[in-house]
Amino acid sequence: MGSDRKRKLSLGDTVGEEARSQGLGSIEALPYMQDNTKDSSNINASKKRKRVDGEKAKYPDLTYSDGKLQSPIRIADLQGLLLYCFADGIAPQWISLKHSGHVRKVVVLMVPGLEMGMFDGTISVDKAAVNGKQELPENPTPEAVEKSTEDERATDYNRWKQGLPIPDRSHRFNPQPLVRENLPETLQPLADMFPHIWPIKAPGDNKYNKVHSPLQAILMSAAPKSKNEESRGKGARPAKIEKGFVPKRTPITTFVTSRVDLRENEYILHPAFFTSDDERSSEAEARRRGAHSSEDGWVDTLVPSLESAEPPEADIEKGSMTAGRDVFALDCEMCVTEGGQSELTRISMVGWDGEVVLDELVKPPRPVVNYLTRYSGITAEMLEPVKTTLADIQKRLLAILTPRAILVGHSLNSDLNALKLVHPFIVDTSIIYPHPRGPPLKCSLKWLTQKYLGKQIQNGMEGHDSIEDARAVLELVKLKCEKGERWGTSDVSNESIFRRLSRSIRPNHVPCPGGERTGAVVDWGNPERGFGAQATVSIGCLDDDAVVNGVSAVINGDESDHSIPAGGVDFAWARIRDLEHLRGWCNRLPDPNNANESTTLVPPPEETTPTTINGELTDKLQPDILADTVSKTVSNISRIYDSLPACTLFMVYSGTGDPREVSRLQSVHKKHREEFNSGKPWDQLTYKWTDVEEQKLKKACERAREGCGFMCIK
Missing domain, CATH: 3.30.420.10 (Ribonuclease H-like superfamily/Ribonuclease H)
Known part of the structure; x- marks a missing residue:
């Protein structure tokens, strides 16, 4: 399989070379060419972009061949692409990046609340439909998603019994072209920046029905093994003392x-x-x-x-x-x-x-x-x-x-x-x-x-x-x-992505030659207390507008902030959260009246409060409010894109799918265990937990791990 994938990627590169020789630019433009959504001015722009800062440069090209992926890419794969550009990572097999050494900056933006369903019409975010008072489809309930999956399996089984071929659905793991005319108005600006939308799977554990942190998946890196460690046998590796770790005697x-x-x-x-x-x-x-x-x-x-x-x-x-x-x-x-x-x-x-x-x-x-x-x-x-x-x-x-x-x-x-x-x-x-x-x-x-x-x-x-x-x-x-308290609280085989990047030296053709790679975190609250503790720069924000401005400052440099390196950092991770909060995916946001507190409980707006139908969570969103928030979120993504310098790799990912049903079922399970451990008779338990609930939790975790993302080279 590996050799087939490599062959397809090389074929994609060949097609890309042919396209560029005909003045069509990168292969990533081809889906739009087929839909006549690109004109000659865009083609000329692709030629001009070969000059960066007035000088000729080898411009990075991010291209995807039309091979079938056997599984969705993971958030860890996005990290792998970053490490391939800036550190000692190996070339990814799921995408091709030419002239990776000429990528000058990398920005990774997390946008919880975005879902694949917004792009295929399952979740309506169409402002035109709202303003026109058209009938809007309801957001899918967990039962509807489950029934759709069961119907699909039943269809496959019936075809198998009749000796008919089972439809090939492996394409669902492939990125889908973004065509402006086929998108709701609120999402159309994304098609001007990104060629595809990618299904991206969040980390998790199917055995224990867990969804793991989408932040850690990209901000924590597996430390390279030394030769001595590679030759070791089984058993735990000795703990490593992190660079900069200061022991703190604790009672x-x-x-x-x-x-x-x-x-x-x-x-x-x-x-x-x-x-x-x-x-x-x-x-x-x-x-x-x-x-x-x-x-x-x-x-x-x-x-x-x-x-x-x-x-x-x-x-x-x-x-x-x-x-x-x-x-x-x-x-x-x-x-x-x-x-x-x-x-x-x-x-x-x-x-x-x-x-x-x-x-x-x-x-x-x-x-x-x-x-x-x-x-x-x-x-x-x-x-x-x-x-x-x-x-x-x-x-x-x-x-x-x-x-x-x-x-x-x-x-x-x-x-x-x-x-x-x-x-x-x-x-x-x-x-x-x-x-x-x-x-x-x-x-x-x-x-x-x-x-x-x-x-x-x-x-x-x-x-x-x-x-x-x-x-x-x-x-x-x-x-x-x-x-101290930090000792032994994380897997020492992992390290901060910022420390990993700091061991890499910038090549001479990149601005600010020499010196270690630098990184920044721009997030709500006080990120310096968490993953941002190891970053060169850490900026806390109170709203999405501040995050957008913070990304521009850390990437391009800010003379008024001496903590930001001249010329900006090499890598920035940021998160915008308005959409996540509106949809009820979180209820902890920074308190603007208390600079010492990173988060405080803030209830969602009344018209967006999640409710239950037959014991299952569903959205109670006013369509115009959802459409406006999605539009604002897309506008913020566009603002970040516009602020980026040339030769910047820009990646956007949602983190997870809807996590609310997982949280609800896990809460029920916890209360059930408390009642059961107290010795209360089974028939008197307020919270039941049977195999039915266990299977619901398993399916909810699978759905919650289904995220999406975008990537491009500016």
Whole structure:
């Protein structure tokens, strides 16, 4: 397939050369030539553009051959095109770019709210139809999209049964030509800038029904592997210290898990979290239903309130990582007893200094059916003489775990379930060292230890050593306290796109020869707190007009702003959000009255508030408002295009499709889990979650990952 694609691209280049030899310019103009939408003045303009700044130059050409793509391009492919122009990226296979070294600037604009349906008539944004009071089609509901897909599959199946060929729909991954006369009036200016609209798939995880960040997909880059790393075997690569990373000594109290995160990670909440009698009684009833009450053998540590854990100022040493608290690392081993219960067989606890505080074997009350020796290291012979019970261990723990005590562990909720113990102050290494792909995935303790401590644990043939595991957890927590909150929170095999570009040197024929590549972020709020932290320039805005002006300033340079390099930056990423907010795709926008706050909750206009029909989200947009906002958004894209210098690669992408149904279903799933974990009977659950809802979520995620985009060389 790769060779076929290369052959088609080379054919496209050949056709492009023929077109240019006849004075037709780049092949990207051919769709318009076929529709007679380009005249001789445009042809002459294509000749003139060979001169840049009054001098002859090799002008970059972005061309697409009419081969069939087997899948939509990804946002990561847009990043690959950027790295091919400005860094050490390889040539893309889905598009051809001639004279890539002569691309002077790259601007990537994210426009959430744009959808493919606006271009094929599924979503009406036609101002002429609105002004003429014509009947407008409603925006498609999730059921309509699903029914269309099912009808398509049914048609294919019936043709297959009759021995007829199945229609080839692979063209749906191909970019579609933008012809001005075929577009709604509000979208027609896009055809003057871009030759095609591309289906672009957002990142996500089909297994866990997740849609990943479209910002990270383009602003975080996979770091090139060194020769030593390429020759490594399996296992985690050692963590790399980012350039410019400054360790910040942080007290352990910063990493104590919040009430919300404890609930999200299936911990039983301690009564100290609840201040009112109603809350306490409601939680107590939920624990009784879930068999987590004292009648079921559970105990709560003696912590009367969260405030009781605060030590006097005199007891806190300056710069102390423990902040006057007693820290204990805990690890347990379990076995399986009759009835399939997981019960405690060993508990190990070490103090902050790594010394063993408690290490006991425990006799389960029920007969053991599986000692899990491969994992626990426990055998029947080891437990035979043991008399210690779970109740004995609980008494000892209640004496050790004072209000000042902090328990640390890895996925500690399973250990506390085996101990039937509830404590409010928890530090969980599976939370403070999150999985690179996000929840619900969690890194194993063995992987974290290898990556961040450079140690191998759990290598014995006789199972885990709970003391070894507890000490490994303690070392990970100490390392986190030494390095600060940012340490271990992202996959260190990735790096900021701005750092990646900074290792690349401008060629001599590009203005401002020599020196590192520079980059900028222009976004709503305070982008310097996020992805813009690594950029050369970061500009926060309060509206789309400010974003448009900011892009022009960072690309062309601004003598009044000394933070912008002379001549402007090489690469800029920006986002305009009016359309996204109008359609209810987000409800967090900057607060113009508070410069220190990046976002605040702002409800959408009343006439655009999303509503539900049969439990599904749909738009309640006034057509004229949607058309006006789309028109303004397209105008802002045009303004950015007009401000760009020659030889600029301009890419626009929507990020995702409509994410609201995903958010709604995920919220239902979360509330269902909370009810279910509280022990409420199934027939009394307010929020149901069956395979029907699971399949709806899966399909909603697939739809939400369907974005669109445009690209051109100015």
